[in-house]
Amino acid sequence: MSVNRPAATALAAALCLLTAACGSSSDDRTSTGPAEAAASKSGYPVTLENCGEKETFTKAPSRVVVMNGASVAEVSTLLALGVGDRIAANEQSFGASEVAGRAAAIKKLPTGNVKLNDAYDVPREAMLGLRPDLVLSTTSYGFDEKNGFATRAQLAEAGARTYVSPQGCDQDTSGMTIADSYRLLRDMGKVFHVSEKAEKLIAASQKNIAAVTARVKGKKKPKVMVLFSNMSMGGNDFSSVVAKGIYNDILARAGGSNAFANASSTSFADLSKEKVAATDVDALVVIAYNDPNPAAYARKLLKEFPQWPAAKNNAFVTLSDSMYLGPSNDLAVEKVAKVLHPDAF
Numbered sequence: 001m002s003v004n005r006p007a008a009t010a011l012a013a014a015l016c017l018l019t020a021a022c023g024s025s026s027d028d029r030t031s032t033g034p035a036e037a038a039a040s041k042s043g044y045p046v047t048l049e050n051c052g053e054k055e056t057f058t059k060a061p062s063r064v065v066v067m068n069g070a071s072v073a074e075v076s077t078l079l080a081l082g083v084g085d086r087i088a089a090n091e092q093s094f095g096a097s098e099v100a101g102r103a104a105a106i107k108k109l110p111t112g113n114v115k116l117n118d119a120y121d122v123p124r125e126a127m128l129g130l131r132p133d134l135v136l137s138t139t140s141y142g143f144d145e146k147n148g149f150a151t152r153a154q155l156a157e158a159g160a161r162t163y164v165s166p167q168g169c170d171q172d173t174s175g176m177t178i179a180d181s182y183r184l185l186r187d188m189g190k191v192f193h194v195s196e197k198a199e200k201l202i203a204a205s206q207k208n209i210a211a212v213t214a215r216v217k218g219k220k221k222p223k224v225m226v227l228f229s230n231m232s233m234g235g236n237d238f239s240s241v242v243a244k245g246i247y248n249d250i251l252a253r254a255g256g257s258n259a260f261a262n263a264s265s266t267s268f269a270d271l272s273k274e275k276v277a278a279t280d281v282d283a284l285v286v287i288a289y290n291d292p293n294p295a296a297y298a299r300k301l302l303k304e305f306p307q308w309p310a311a312k313n314n315a316f317v318t319l320s321d322s323m324y325l326g327p328s329n330d331l332a333v334e335k336v337a338k339v340l341h342p343d344a345f
Contacts, residue, residue, distance in 0.1 A: 043193040051140060051169035053152055055161045060192045061134035063088040065112070068121040069138025070289075072097075072106070073165055073325035077184050079105055080201055080327040083192045089114060089130050091122060095290040098322040098331045117148055124150040132160045134191070138325075139168035163187070165325065173267045174244040178209070178253070178329045181246070185327055201327055208330035209253050212337045215344040216255030222282035222340045223259035224251055225310070226323075229286045229297035234270030241276075243269040246325055247285075254337035255344075256283065281308040283339055284316035287323050294318040315339055 047056045060083075066075045068091040075092040078084055079102060089112030097103040112130050117123040121142060127135065127150040135155055137143055143152045143162060152162045166180035166187075167173050182202045189198025226242035233239045242248075243264035251258055259281050263269035284301060288294035295318050302311040310316060317339045322332035338345050 043190075043195075046190050046193075048163065048187060048191070050162075051164045053162070055163065057161060057191055060086070061161065062086050063130070063132050064134045064136065065122065065127065065130050065132040066090040066092050067135065067137045067142040068092055068116070068119075069142055069165075071138040071165075071325065072321045073138060073181070073184060074136040075106055075109070076102060076321055076326045076328065077188050078192075081185070081188055081192060081194050081197055083188075083194065084109065086192070088112060088132060089122070091116065091120075093290070094288065094320045094324075095292070096288050096320040097328075098320060098335070099328055102321070119147065121149070123148045124154070127155070128158055131158075134161045134163065136163050136165070137168070138165050139171045140164050141171055163191075167325075173246070173325075174265070176246040176267075176325060177249040178205075178246060181205075181325055181327060181329050184325065205327070205330040209333050212330075212334050213253050213255070216337055216341045219255050219341055219344065221252075221255060221257045222309075222315075223280055224256045224283045224285055224336070224340070225259050225276075225279075225281045226251070226285040226287065229288050229291045229294040229318075231289060233268060236270045237273040238271040238276050239268070241269045241271050243267060246329070247323060250323060250329055250332050250336065251285075253333045254340055256336060256340045277305055277307070281305070281310045282313075282315060283310050283336075285323065285336060286316060286318045288318055288320045 045056050045058050047054055064078070064087045066087060072092045072094045075090050078087060084105065087109050090106065090109040091111065091114070093106050095103060114122050114126045141147065142149055145151045155162050166183045167176040185198045185202055189195040226247050227238065228240040231240040241260050241263065242258065243260055243266065245267045248258050248261060259279050260269050260271070263271060284298050286294045286298045291297065298316040298318060302308065302314065302316065305311055317335050319332055319335060322328040
């Protein structure tokens with residue numbers, strides 16, 4: 001989560017359709033030539049319609065640059081798909097992960113030795129100097145010329161394909177759901193010709209979430225406060241409180257509800273201490289972004305607001321990448337559910 005620009009603008013908007021080109025009907029098989037047969041076998045070309053742009057891949061990318069974007073969605077997705085060796089430069093890191101070994105794997109990835117700009121991301125000249133064949137950005141912000149970034153057109157001229165993640169086109173992540181994490185997996189699965197792996201990951205996640213949801217079905221939905229630890233994104237005491245987005249989908253599947261869902265029309269609310277104190281909070285979900293001790297932050301909040309049911313029951317959980325867009329939302333659903341409904345497990 002970039003500290004120099006609001007996290008509410010760090011992620012957003014809708015990715016579109018994914019289309020694999022060059023399919024042949026059964027009536028056309030006799031006329032299929034060697035070139036078409038080879039393309040069909042290789043899985044290429046693949047065309048993505050992404051934020052109004054069509055991106056065609058004739059082979060799997062081999063020099064991928066993953067922009068920061070206050071995310072780990074893209075780098076985690078590539079690692080989950082087993083294509084981390086295609087990354088030439090990665091600028092994403094939360095410093096922690098619910099997936100064993102993932103944080104260490106991210107730390108080992110090359111960074112390209114890039115001097116990042118004031119938004120903690122890759123500026124235009126540095127990006128072009130990396131000679132990427134694919135650039136991944138969490139939102140369209142990463143391709144905005146006025147912010148000093150290489151545009152999609154400039155990267156296309158340099159031979160690079162570009163991709164903005166689901167819900168990233170207009171930088172409004174308030175409508176993001178777990179389905180967007182699956183879409184990212186599917187898109188990257190097709191781009192790298194590992195769709196079978198992507199579908200296995202999605203199926204496993206759906207199965208895990210369904211099992212948890214079945215356990216908590218019919219139970220009272222505790223009110224949950226979700227926020228980033230030790231992070232300021234506005235003018236009030238509590239400016240990193242989640243209002244909308246994928247977090248709410250995760251809470252719902254875990255048998256909970258967001259205590260501050262109506263506090264803002266955007267992804268994040270900027271709240272006063274008085275507003276927070278006046279709201280019943282049954283449990284805390286603290287998301288760590290490069291914070292080595294988010295549990296300490298959670299305990300501090302519970303001590304600060306002893307009137308909360310959460311404080312009386314010591315009900316909190318700390319998470320990192322699983323609570324975000326990415327391949328591991330099922331882990332967040334399970335961990336949150338166990339705090340909200342311990343009797344169900």
